[in-house]
Amino acid sequence: MIADERKKQIRQAAIKVFLNKGFRNTVMNDIMEETGLSRGGLYHHYGSTYEILYDLMMDGNLYRRNIIQKSINDENLRLSPNFFSRIIVDKMLAESDYAKIYVMFLCELKENEDLKNLYMKLKKESIQVFKELFSSLSIDIPSDETFEFMINIINSGLMACEVLGARANFIENKKYIMEMIDTYFAKVLNSKEGAK
């Protein structure tokens, strides 16, 4: 098996173990067992569970871009800020294995400098994706801080769903969350208009 395939296989096994035991309670031995690899075989590709989590987040970033691109293609509509509110809320409330592992990643940021640096990088990339999407609207593109705020809102919502068990309550209040985010876009775009 070539190295890339082997690494992918390890990451798949790691997802299973992380979901089962939680990232924090997983040790490399668990992943060895799940993959059936020898100690040397596993450590040749990954030195720690943090390195595996790092690569999983890199995979996830690609996956996320594709999802957004797909919903834009499916939409077949003129993009609007309201459409972005919907993307944001859907992303926040979706229950998926990826969301679970992404939140494990967020909860580890304080413990590992490499993950923190990766988070900064992913945030910058996400800002870039948002900017490209907004540039197709015939409105002024909001500032980086505006997009950073939206990303913080999405991430805090995801954490609340997974860590606090808030998903059911958020789904009940989905229409209000949409309205809150619509309010944000309306106010922030307006204030930019007003500042001219």
Add this chain to the structure above:
Amino acid sequence: MIADERKKQIRQAAIKVFLNKGFRNTVMNDIMEETGLSRGGLYHHYGSTYEILYDLMMDGNLYRRNIIQKSINDENLRLSPNFFSRIIVDKMLAESDYAKIYVMFLCELKENEDLKNLYMKLKKESIQVFKELFSSLSIDIPSDETFEFMINIINSGLMACEVLGARANFIENKKYIMEMIDTYFAKVLNSKEGAK
């Protein structure tokens, strides 16, 4: 020293250690060292770091009630939903040792059943506090789900500040967060009016 005072002394020492090392990286030995107690002396009062965290959260709940009561007294104004938005946002963005330890508590909910039960209990009590405050307004009291939503919003904001380092960005966007929460109260109170 009587038991209550000794326990309080242990909790004070634990706060120091938790802030320094993080809850997850703290073991009972660290707290033994910080307090200068013997192993037997410490374990007589607390069996684990989880038990200490539990009691700290019970302390915090009392503290929080007092804060809210105080800001209502200081206000000397007629209460309004807008005033609640301000309480909520101030609570979310405040940097304090208590906020740090409270977020450590939230991040441990999945790992410890006792903490999870305590969280449910604290949430119920907070809903009760909100209800009492709202009952002094001459408007219909929103449902428990509405208050639960606000509590989830506060907690997810606190987690974002501490875990994601989002505080600076949230402070920049403070006026928008206020407007988002005002929007929520306006819509949810309106919809109740409309449902009559």
